[in-house]
Amino acid sequence: MKTILPIVASFVLLGSVACDKPGHDAEKKVENAQEQGSTEITNAEVKEDKKVAAAEADFAKTRDDYRHDMQTNLDGLDKKLADVDGKAQKATGNARSSLAAKSRSLHAQRDAFARDVESLGSVSAADWDATKERIDREWSALKNAINGVTSTLTS
Numbered sequence: 001m002k003t004i005l006p007i008v009a010s011f012v013l014l015g016s017v018a019c020d021k022p023g024h025d026a027e028k029k030v031e032n033a034q035e036q037g038s039t040e041i042t043n044a045e046v047k048e049d050k051k052v053a054a055a056e057a058d059f060a061k062t063r064d065d066y067r068h069d070m071q072t073n074l075d076g077l078d079k080k081l082a083d084v085d086g087k088a089q090k091a092t093g094n095a096r097s098s099l100a101a102k103s104r105s106l107h108a109q110r111d112a113f114a115r116d117v118e119s120l121g122s123v124s125a126a127d128w129d130a131t132k133e134r135i136d137r138e139w140s141a142l143k144n145a146i147n148g149v150t151s152t153l154t155s
């Protein structure tokens with residue numbers, strides 16, 4: 001009996017360890033799967049954040065390039081306006097008052113356009129298309145107005 005008791009105790013002890021091992025392995029597998037899933041989610045989030053950041057950078061560059069182009073247009077327009085102002089100063093009679101009135105109108109239109117160009121820096125991506133279309137129309141109208149006045153001066 002003395003020899004059987006330690007043998008039975010060994011079997012019981014081994015049996016309990018053997019029973020715990022599959023449960024422990026399953027628990028480890030679950031933990032590993034959770035960690036892997038968590039890592040994959042984190043990687044996907046990082047990739048998505050990079051895509052969003054790249055899209056935001058592309059939009060910012062597009063917006064800045066457009067604003068720069070419109071500012072260049074405005075600078076060229078200012079030279080034409082200065083020419084109109086100079087000719088209005090030299091004109092006499094009805095021509096002078098007519099050119100002065102046209103010049104004031106052009107300056108008001110130019111100033112409104114300049115404010116809109118300046119505000120481009122804060123336009124969101126959601127508002128971009130509508131804002132760009134509006135500014136393109138404003139530019140076209142302003143360009144046509146100044147060209148109309150300058151063409152009458154050279155005729």
